[in-house]
Amino acid sequence: MNVRFATDKERNNWDALLSRNPDGGNIFQSKELTEFKQRSGWTPRFLIIENFDKNKSLAIAIQEKRIFGLGTLWYACKGPGITNVAQLEKIVKPLQVFAGRHGVFAVKMESEILKSPETIAEMKQLGLEIVRPIQPNYSTVVLDISPTKSEEELLRAMPKKGAKYAINRALRDGVTVEEVPCTSQNAHAFYDLWVETAQSAGFYIHDFTYHYEFWKTFCENNMGQLFFAKFQGQIVAGAFALCLEKKSTYKDGASVRVRKAYGASHLLQWRVIQWARKRGVTTHDLCGAPPSDRIHDKTHFLHGVGQFKTSFSKKVTDYVGAFDLVINARKYSVWRSLAERLLLRFYRNILRKNWY
CATH class of the missing domain: 3.40.630.30 (Gcn5-related N-acetyltransferase (GNAT))
Incomplete structure (x- = not known):
């Protein structure tokens, strides 16, 4: 060797x-x-x-x-x-x-x-x-989104009163999700939303230029996509997803601190999954959750994140x-x-x- x-x-x-x-x-x-x-x-x-x-x-x-x-x-x-x-x-x-x-x-x-x-x-x-x-997905929720499965099969596999319910509620209430180009204007809108999220959750992020260049690099190489969820014309959530071969990753996400539309983030994630499936992706990593033995621990700093992600699947995968x-x-x-x-x-x- x-x-x-x-x-x-x-x-x-x-x-x-x-x-x-x-x-x-x-x-x-x-x-x-x-x-x-x-x-x-x-x-x-x-x-x-x-x-x-x-x-x-x-x-x-x-x-x-x-x-x-x-x-x-x-x-x-x-x-x-x-x-x-x-x-x-x-x-x-x-x-x-x-x-x-x-x-x-x-x-x-x-x-x-x-x-x-x-x-x-x-x-x-x-x-x-x-x-x-170092990376946040040492414990995470990984979804099987194989294109051989129908969308209805994927939705049925979600926990009862979980993401499927929230997705349907958001659709019924008029939430829309768009794939948007990674322009400076869109990146600023996403970053401003993310700063609110980071300050609320107590974690640090790099400056705007760093993240904008990151997002732009992957979009230009056809490996990334920026998404916005909107309600009544206002951006209420955003996500940036990555894709390599058969795997996609929910890299960055943010939402308004005061909930304006129930299920907006769930519908946003569902659109990310649909985008990934069109590219032939079979596995989607929601990229970070509390460890499986602490998923219900309200003192864990990722508790809220974990509750959101386990609404898509109750299984938490723990890596070393x-x-x-x-x-x-x-x-x-x-x-x-x-x-x-x-x-x-x-x-x-x-x-x-x-x-x-």
């Missing part, structure tokens, strides 16, 4: 290579997202692990940052694209050796491996450090979240115990934005 950097040809065909990974590809591992993160100081790297599975290779997108005094940190956002510990075990040693040759002290990973006590124990036996998740592959134990100890905490605190409390 050989680890190397991708060739220019492979980089240009990156998203197609991702689709051959065991997980079928993840939008957070896409070339577009990895290169976009240069705007916040990350350098894109693209790795190929040859002969990962017989003659098949594994494609891994890496975001790289230099940490003063420690060396280089690698972050595989929602990667590598593997689905179990057996696959992970195969790449740990080769990746450790390759990263060490390039001055890396740790590789942070977030593969979508289903969480269980046994899985966590097996990962620790491999020397991996289980750490705080983030984990670190340690390359240099001494430097990693400094990073984990001090440097990372100081950086995150500075970005959160002073700059009011996320470091990762």
